Amino acid sequence: MGEPPRHYWLPTPDEDRFVRHAFRGRRWESQSCDTTVCGKRVAMAKPSEMDWCTAPTCRDCNGILRDEQD
Numbered sequence: 543m544g545e546p547p548r549h550y551w552l553p554t555p556d557e558d559r560f561v562r563h564a565f566r567g568r569r570w571e572s573q574s575c576d577t578t579v580c581g582k583r584v585a586m587a588k589p590s591e592m593d594w595c596t597a598p599t600c601r602d603c604n605g606i607l608r609d610e611q612d
């Protein structure tokens with residue numbers, strides 16, 4: 543308890559659409575690709591407002607992070 547979050551969320555291209563995955567770290571440092579919490583290697587780019595609004599949250603990332611909190 544009281545620990546700051548060690549992950550952040552970012553919409554990233556996943557197949558033919560954007561999905562909001564979680565990543566380890568405090569924030570995106572403008573790296574061009576990284577591995578998601580759910581283990582996918584994805585390309586990263588500055589998301590548009592639209593991407594934030596429309597990208598669904600990755601269920602795998604969400605589930606892993608929730609398990610870690612228990």
Ligand SMILES: [Zn+2]
Binds near residue numbers: 580601
């Ligand atoms: Zn994910």
